[in-house]
Amino acid sequence: MYGSSLILGTVGVSLRQHPDLEIVPLGSPLPALPELTALAPDVVLFDLRSASPDLAGSWLEARPHLLLIGLDADSDQTVFWAGERSRVLSIQDLVQVIQADPGHAQDRKRRAR
Secondary structure (H helix, E strand, O other): OEOOOHHHHHHHHHHOOOOOOOOOOEOOOOOOHHHHHHHOOOEEEEEHHHOOHHHHHHHHHHOOOOEEEEEEOOOOEEEEEEOOOOOOOOHHHHHHHHHHOHHHHHHHHHHHO
């Protein structure tokens, strides 16, 4: 976990109640990429206001299977980044990727109303 917002702290306290999760706070300044890689996290939760998109990109480049979850208390939003990659060989492949996105289905439902 990276950040010092109240919402992130509250989420951290709640997650610590799950014994199958190991919660490791990341201090400021952020660990260098080799240190982060040595920690081998599966997920990094962070305050969206405390990290830049460039940082997310470098983390995902170093650890492609890492899931980044950004929390923004001001807008009540959670943003997910994943370093998953695939070859999109045709427009149909691209359409399938877009349609498989859960957010795309929700947008479609909203427009249908």
